[in-house]
Amino acid sequence: MTFPFRPLALGALLFAAAAAHAQVTVKDAWVRATVPQQKATGAFMQLESPQDTRLVSASSPLTPTVEVHEMAMQDNVMRMRQVPAIDLPAGKAVELKPGGYHVMLMDLKQQVKVGETVPLSLVFEGKDGKRQTVQVQAPVRPLKNDAMPMTHGEHTH
Ligand SMILES: [Cu+2]
Numbered sequence: 001m002t003f004p005f006r007p008l009a010l011g012a013l014l015f016a017a018a019a020a021h022a023q024v025t026v027k028d029a030w031v032r033a034t035v036p037q038q039k040a041t042g043a044f045m046q047l048e049s050p051q052d053t054r055l056v057s058a059s060s061p062l063t064p065t066v067e068v069h070e071m072a073m074q075d076n077v078m079r080m081r082q083v084p085a086i087d088l089p090a091g092k093a094v095e096l097k098p099g100g101y102h103v104m105l106m107d108l109k110q111q112v113k114v115g116e117t118v119p120l121s122l123v124f125e126g127k128d129g130k131r132q133t134v135q136v137q138a139p140v141r142p143l144k145n146d147a148m149p150m151t152h153g154e155h156t157h
Contacts, residue, residue, distance in 0.1 A: 024049045029138040042102035054085040065106040
C-alpha cells in the first residue's frame, strides 16, 4: 500500500513551521556618523522577509523624529522624500543604502559619533495587516570607511 496523502501532510507541516518563524531578518545595520550641528542622518541595512511585508515605520530613543525615506534623481538633482512604506517581496533582500532607501533620523539633539550604537525599532506590516516590530542595534560608522586613514599610537598636540 502507498500513502498518497503523505507528501501533502508533510507540506502542510513545513508551511506551519515557516509561518511560525516569519520574522524579518535585518543584516548589516549601520548609522552614518554626523558632524557637530548636523541635525539629521541616515540608517542603512539589508532587510529580508520570508513573506511579503512592508517596512511602515521606525523609531529610536535618539530622537522622536524618525522617517522612512527614499533618495532618487529628480530633475538631475538627488532629492529625498518621505515614503509611506518600503515593500519587501517574499524572499528578496532589499537594501537600504546611501543614495536609495534609508531610515532618516531627524531633529538630532546631539552629535552621532563613530563607535556609538543606535537602537532602532523597525515596524513591519504584512498583507494581513499584522504588525511585527524588530529591534536592531546599529553601530555608527563614518561616511566613507575606506577614506578613513589608519591612525596608530596617541595623538599629541
Ligand atoms: Cu532622508
